[in-house]
Amino acid sequence: MFTLASKHQVVHQTTMEYVKEELPHFKIFETIIRKNVAIPESQSAQQDIFTYNDKCHGAEDYMNLSKEILNVKEESLTQA
Secondary structure (H helix, E strand, O other): OEEEEOOOOHHHHHHHHHHHHHOOOOOOOOOEEEOOOHHHHHHHOOOOHHHHHOOOHHHHHHHHHHHHHHHHHHHHHHHO
8 A cells, every 4th residue: 555645756656666566466455545634634633534524635545445445355255
C-alpha cells in the first residue's frame, strides 16, 4: 500500500512502478492513500478521518482501501 503519495509526482510514480515490478510476489493494493491535509488535522482533533471529514480525499481513499481488502479476503475464501 502506498501512502502520502501523488500520482502526479514523478518520484512517486517511479517508486510505485519499481515496487510493483521488482516485488511481484508481494500483494500491492491498488488503492493509494493520497497526501491530504485532513488526515493530520483529524489526528490533532483526536478524531478518525471519517468523523472529522468524511468527504475528503483521505476518507475516500481509506474507504476504498477497506473495500479492496474485503474483496481480497472474500476472493481468498471462495478459492479455499
